[in-house]
Structures are given as structure tokens and as C-alpha cells.
Amino acid sequence: MWARAVWLGLRAPLGGRRGLTSTTDPQGSGRITVEVIEHLERLALVDFGSREAVARLEKAVAFADRLRAVDTDGVEPMESVLEDRCLYLRSDNVVEGNCAEELLQNSHRVVEEYFVAPPGNISLPKLDEQEPFPHS
Amino acid sequence: MAAPMLRWGSPGRRWALAWGDGGFRQRRGSPTGSASNRVRGQSSGAQQLLDTAQKPRKGKHEWAALVGLEIHAQISSNSKLFSGSQVRFAAPPNSLVSFFDASLPGTLPVLNRRCVEAAVMTGLALNCHINKKSLFDRKHYFYADLPAGYQITQQRLPIAVNGSLTYSICTGKKQSQMITKTVRIKQIQLEQDSGKSLHDDLRSQTLIDLNRAGVGLLEVVLEPDMSCGEEAATAVRELQLILQALGTSQANMAEGQLRVDANISVHHPGEPWGIRTEVKNLNSIKFLAKAIDYEIQRQIDELENGGEILNETRSFDYKLGCTMPMRDKEGKQDYRFMPEPNLPPLLLYDATSLPAGTDSQQVINIDQIRERLPELPRVTRERLIQQYGMLPEHGFALLNEVGLLEFFQNVIKETRAEPKKVTSWVLNIFLGYLKQQNLAISESPVTPSALAELLDLLDSKAISSSAAKQVFDELWKNEGKTPAQIVSEKQLELMQDQEALEQLCCAAMELHPQVVMDVKKGHPRAINKLIGIVRKMTLNRADPAVIKEILEKKLSS
Numbered sequence A: 001m002w003a004r005a006v007w008l009g010l011r012a013p014l015g016g017r018r019g020l021t022s023t024t025d026p027q028g029s030g031r032i033t034v035e036v037i038e039h040l041e042r043l044a045l046v047d048f049g050s051r052e053a054v055a056r057l058e059k060a061v062a063f064a065d066r067l068r069a070v071d072t073d074g075v076e077p078m079e080s081v082l083e084d085r086c087l088y089l090r091s092d093n094v095v096e097g098n099c100a101e102e103l104l105q106n107s108h109r110v111v112e113e114y115f116v117a118p119p120g121n122i123s124l125p126k127l128d129e130q131e132p133f134p135h136s
Numbered sequence B: 001m002a003a004p005m006l007r008w009g010s011p012g013r014r015w016a017l018a019w020g021d022g023g024f025r026q027r028r029g030s031p032t033g034s035a036s037n038r039v040r041g042q043s044s045g046a047q048q049l050l051d052t053a054q055k056p057r058k059g060k061h062e063w064a065a066l067v068g069l070e071i072h073a074q075i076s077s078n079s080k081l082f083s084g085s086q087v088r089f090a091a092p093p094n095s096l097v098s099f100f101d102a103s104l105p106g107t108l109p110v111l112n113r114r115c116v117e118a119a120v121m122t123g124l125a126l127n128c129h130i131n132k133k134s135l136f137d138r139k140h141y142f143y144a145d146l147p148a149g150y151q152i153t154q155q156r157l158p159i160a161v162n163g164s165l166t167y168s169i170c171t172g173k174k175q176s177q178m179i180t181k182t183v184r185i186k187q188i189q190l191e192q193d194s195g196k197s198l199h200d201d202l203r204s205q206t207l208i209d210l211n212r213a214g215v216g217l218l219e220v221v222l223e224p225d226m227s228c229g230e231e232a233a234t235a236v237r238e239l240q241l242i243l244q245a246l247g248t249s250q251a252n253m254a255e256g257q258l259r260v261d262a263n264i265s266v267h268h269p270g271e272p273w274g275i276r277t278e279v280k281n282l283n284s285i286k287f288l289a290k291a292i293d294y295e296i297q298r299q300i301d302e303l304e305n306g307g308e309i310l311n312e313t314r315s316f317d318y319k320l321g322c323t324m325p326m327r328d329k330e331g332k333q334d335y336r337f338m339p340e341p342n343l344p345p346l347l348l349y350d351a352t353s354l355p356a357g358t359d360s361q362q363v364i365n366i367d368q369i370r371e372r373l374p375e376l377p378r379v380t381r382e383r384l385i386q387q388y389g390m391l392p393e394h395g396f397a398l399l400n401e402v403g404l405l406e407f408f409q410n411v412i413k414e415t416r417a418e419p420k421k422v423t424s425w426v427l428n429i430f431l432g433y434l435k436q437q438n439l440a441i442s443e444s445p446v447t448p449s450a451l452a453e454l455l456d457l458l459d460s461k462a463i464s465s466s467a468a469k470q471v472f473d474e475l476w477k478n479e480g481k482t483p484a485q486i487v488s489e490k491q492l493e494l495m496q497d498q499e500a501l502e503q504l505c506c507a508a509m510e511l512h513p514q515v516v517m518d519v520k521k522g523h524p525r526a527i528n529k530l531i532g533i534v535r536k537m538t539l540n541r542a543d544p545a546v547i548k549e550i551l552e553k554k555l556s557s
Helices: A002-014 A018-022 A034-044 A051-069 A100-104 B113-125 B229-246 B285-304 B366-371 B377-388 B392-399 B404-414 B419-437 B448-459 B465-477 B483-489 B498-511 B513-520 B524-537 B544-556
Strands: A114-117 B064-074 B137-140 B150-153 B160-171 B177-192 B196-200 B205-209 B216-226 B258-267 B277-282 B313-317 B322-325
Touching (some): B064 B285, B160 B229, B160 B392, B177 B229, B216 B229, B229 B258, B229 B285, B258 B285, B285 B322, B377 B419, B448 B465, B448 B483, B465 B483, B498 B513, B498 B544, B524 B544
Antiparallel strands (some): B137 B150, B160 B177, B177 B216, B258 B277
């Protein structure tokens, strides 16, 4: 559902915004507005304006769409492909962690021991509203 | 208007957490602020709403409010819900992170047995039905402090459902009446916590600490059976005490181990429920009550002025004492729930369904956990009332501070003094000193043994009650001395010498003939003046009752 909505939305920048206001999908979910696209862009931090990003997403959606070819009428959905397996329970012991240095090597940017993320979809509280660090 | 709140523990002592929390919950600390505290249309629970509707005043419709809560409690465990990294507050950034917590490709969740047991135990304590089979799902968010892009939770089939939480509210002029209320618990589900985001406006960047990412949470969903801030705050406080008694969560709000979101709506009794808003950022019990009462009044004002309530998420600004819409929560989010493919269903057993020949480490027996349930706060309070003839509000006060009940019980064990006297000293004098200096029970300079010894001296009439207060003050200031030492050093013993007392009484009567005349003229209360004079002469070391007896004898002769 979501994928389809994006997929329809994606065509907009390429096909010149035409599809945005009037398209309905085959399932009849209704119109997809510019606002929806902008909302999704903000949530997902994906810029649909980039041709390359759109192409990649289109491919992913097309890949997932092949699932629709399978006829699932009358088949009871499984909870999980592992639904008849035992869920392994771990004892409550600390056996991992303490590898900040290794993990931070994956980060494009690092400040002290923090990962640095772009200011994305999270509304930023003003600096003076932030609390002092608990050590004080 | 219902009664003011019980005295809460001191949640504001250590303010924590700088970080705006981009994850599932926004969070800010909250020192003082003020908010209006008016609620109209009190009622107790959804069912009774229609019955308790008050008569409309001045032609205006009465309003009723409904408050439901979503409470996230961090599970008290050594390691995280699905990984073996440590759970600890205020550790160096990203030091408690495993490859799974950082969502590195190829890592898989491995469920922590302790977290499951904590959920079952909490469910049992809250009278829930425990689902023998529960399921894990993915809930998708796009936040930098949730690197997987989804949270593992229990959406379709949570571990516990259909419970209830009973709490009591003090009411009446002297706060001495208790009203017991019940709120239904819809469900309890296991889920992962998110990491923390630290926003840097100046450099326009967000710093990410994943230490909290993957810590086990219990989400407890309370039905909208509450009708004002005080009811919600009292229910949360009771839940907090239960979690702490169980040891399933430390539930310290200042450290973010207990976080509350409130769903609030108002309507006219007898009419359909109103549109609700969700208020986040409720991280102390005091501000929880304030925020809810503010939001109820805001909705009423909005509707009475012809406005409408939007189904939106708002956050409470503790400085301004009001709620504001949260811009990043605009519009309805699609969480794209899907079954967690890496975790089979979670199966629990009881004595009758326990499979034979399985590894006991791999089986969780609900009956066994039920047997391990400790005494819950409600039962403790009832026991205090039964055992010591205590007033209900004193039982509440003893349970309201961490370690206070234990302190009280240790004093009781060692002293001959009456429980009533012990209760009064612990709740008034001892607690008063602690509050004045903002100390925790564990930081008290006076030990239970010292207080017990002091109360023994008082009980055996070796010292007067005003001398006892003086001794207590000395005990507080001079650690290491015993009450007996202080009494002898300061010469605080009660004068037992009857003859000496009689002499002092005679002297007092001679010095104040006018007062003696007053008494004889039929003003029996004037004797109190003489008692005071004699007490002063004894440096407060005589029992006023004994002085009174002597004086009465002399005056009537």
C-alpha cells in the first residue's frame, strides 16, 4: 500500500507533476498530493527529486510488486516462516558492547564518541530548552 | 475539585537528560513551572460519567474529561532486550552498543529471558491475562536514533492483556478520606527503546548516542478511565510503586525509566466522546498532573469559544506551563507494521502445559513467576493498618519515599515505644529533617537504632518530648554520638526528684501570686502559665504532667 503510494508519487517529478493531483492506483486508494510526497520525503529523508534515487526506489517497488503475482486466495497467512520453531531465550548476561571505536568507523562523521546525523525529520528543541547533562 | 496530591517522592532532585528525544517519545526535563490547575466536570471513570454529571451552572453545559495513558517503563535488567550489551544510565556515549543495537547487517535479535519474566510478573501484578502465545512485530520510524528504521514491539498479540490498576486518592478537608478507584489496563507489551538524539542548533547537526537503543521496555496501556490530572498522577505513582516493589523497573522518571504519554478528550456527559489529543513529554508526576489539567481546560476553552479540537500530538512546556502542538508529529503516521520475521512466536507455559523433557532455561512457567510475586504496595499498606493500627494516609506516606518503610520497620524492631509514637516521629520529625535538607533516606545521619534508642528514652519518661526533639537535632548534627550520651552531656534527663520539683513549684507560686489568685478565682486555665514557669525553671527537664499534678495539689490545699 505504502509502496504503491510512493511508486505513484515517484513518477511525478519525472513526468512533470501531472500525476500528483489526479492519479488513482488500481486498488482505488485515491489521489496522491504534493503534500503526501513532501511528507514522505521528510519522514524518509529521501529526496525524490534525484533521478537516481527515484530509479532505485522504482526498482525496489517493482521487485516487491512481483509478490502480487502469487495467488494467495484461501491461504491462511503464517505468523512467521519460523512459527513452528522455538524462540531461543538468552540468559541476562552482559557479553557485548564496548566497541564504540569500531562502530564509529562506520560513521561518515563523528563528534567525540557520537555519530553525527544530518538534522532531518526531528524537530529541534531550541538550545536553551535543553537540559544540562546529568553529571552536573 | 479533588484533593491535592499526596506528597510525591523527590523526583526533581536530579534532573537528567539533555537530549530532545527524536525517537518514539520526546523528552525534556522539567524544573518548576506553573500551569493552571482547574478542571470542571469531575467524574470517576467512563462508566460513571453519565451518573455523576453535575447540574449545568448558569445555563452552561457541564464538561467531562477522559484521560488514558501510555506508560513506558524501562525493564530493570543487566542486558538489553535482544542483545547482550549492558543497560546502564549515563555511560559514555555509544559504549553500551552491540553490532545488533547498531543494526549492522547480518545481526539477529536474541530474546532476553529476564525481560520476558519481568513482563509476565508485571502482568500478573496488574491482574492481567497472560497470553501463552505472543508475537513480535516491526513498527517503522525514520529517526536517526533508531538505526534499523523500525522498533521491535508487540502489536498483534501482546504478552499481557485485560488487567486493572487500583489506586487511592485522598480527599476531604483534612485529606483523611480515601477513595479507591480502578483503571483498566488494556495491554502490556514488550518493545525496544530507541537511542538518544542530541541536537546542536548552531552547527545544525544531530549527535546520536545508541546506549539506550534496544533496552527492554514494558509499554503499559491504561484505558481512559481517569478524569483529571490528579487521578492520572496517582495511578502512575501507584504503578511506579508496584514496578519498584516487583523490581521489574526502577521506574525513576528523572532518569527516563518511566515515561508517560496522555490521551485526553472532553465531552458533555451523555454525548459522544470528544476528539482526543496526545500529550507527550510528561517526565515527572507533578508535571503530568499539570499538563493534563492544562490540556483539559484548553480543550474546554477552545470548544466553548466555538473552536475545534484537532487530533494532534502536543508536548508540555514546563516553563510556560502549557501544551503546544509538536510540528514533527503532524499528520497521521503510517508505521507499516509487519510481523518480525526473525523471531518465532513467544510461548509461555503453566504447571499444566509444561512440556516434559525440555531445557528449563528455555521454558518460562507463569505459575512459578506467580509464586515469586512479592507483597504489593496495597497489601503492605493494609498490613500496616492491621498490624500497627496506622491511619491509611500514614501507610501511604510510609510507602511514598524509597526506604522509609524499611527505616520505620527497623525502628519498630528495636524500640519499646508505641507504633503510633514511632509513626509520628518517623513521618513528622525524621521526614521533616530529610525534606528540609533534601536528603534521601539512605543519606540520613540518624540511624534507625539511634532513633529507636531515643524513643526508648522518651517512652521510659527519662526525657521529655521537647528534650527528645533537642536530642534528635543533636543526633542529626553530630553523627556518632548515642542519644544517651547527648542526654547526659546536655543534662536533658527529666527531673525525677519529686522534692526538688515541689520546691520549684512553691517558688513559682510565691513569685507569681497574681496567677495563683487567678486560678483560685475560678480560672483553671491560668494553671498552664504556672506550669510553663516551672518548666522554664527546670530548663524544660520536667514532665509537665507531673508539674501539673503537684501544682494542683498545692493550689487546692
